[in-house]
Amino acid sequence: MAGRVQPRQLAFALPHAESFTRDDFLEGPANAAGLALVERWPDWPNRVMLLIGPEGSGKSHLAAIWAEQSGARSTSAHVLTPAEVPVALATGALVIEDLKSKDIDERALFHLLNLAREDGAFVLMTARSAPTEVELRDLRSRLRAIPTVQLLPPDDHLFRALVVKFCADRQLAVDEAVVSYLASRIERSYAAARRAVELLDSEALRLGRPVTRALAAELFRGND
Incomplete structure (x- = not known):
């Protein structure tokens, strides 16, 4: 009997509320x-x-x-x-x-x-x-x-805070290891921080995995 093919989990792009207060x-x-x-x-x-x-x-x-x-x-x-x-x-x-x-x-x-x-x-x-x-x-x-x-490009402190905020907007729990890894691997810009968190969120959902440093390393290793 042929092996059963596991169905691929789909990641749906759901709207995420962002507070402007x-x-x-x-x-x-x-x-x-x-x-x-x-x-x-x-x-x-x-x-x-x-x-x-x-x-x-x-x-x-x-x-x-x-x-x-x-x-x-x-x-x-x-x-x-x-x-x-x-x-x-x-x-x-x-x-x-x-x-x-x-x-x-x-x-x-x-x-x-x-x-x-x-x-x-x-x-x-x-x-x-x-x-x-x-x-x-x-x-x-x-x-x-x-x-x-x-408005100028973010410094290191603001950049890290942005990553944490974008994760919080998506109700993603991340630790300092994830934030530090992203801060050292991706372009230091507002847009890059947002795109990185969006990718982490969609891939974590698709793979059924938590957002960890290991997942971040898999996705952004090419940025080393």
Whole structure:
């Protein structure tokens, strides 16, 4: 009789809740300037500010903290249209997420910045980098004049804390051995930490194993 083939366990990508409260924000030198900006509102150097930083660096988290305390509405830069500008600024405060030169309606953004100045509204924009490829000359000039606050890559302490937080978000119990192994094997960036924890989670589920240093070594040995 032929040997029975064991069925392969499937790993399902289930949504994982991530908290964007002030208490859940991980502080460090890399994001100190961004946190200071949010916490000193409304005492800003300008009513319109730009927060830039690498993928996963906490821009959305900081924007959510500010929106909570300011009553700001939130929108994505690529969906903003001229007709929606007055409604977007209705509360006197607005978050514009993920500002990219190629994705924006330049006339809508220029209209918004003008109306915000007329109404004295506060606007916090987030982007991975300052937009430079802007065709509308007046908008390009306006964007260059907006004060920018930058989030930096994580230091070792913040990087380790991020790994622990991402694991906690997925209800994964990890010990210091796992955290130390990842910290010494993967790129020290916010995005890399998130991807590593996602891979550990999915493989642990697929294999029916706990998240241990041994599992991490199997998955990331090639990074030595």
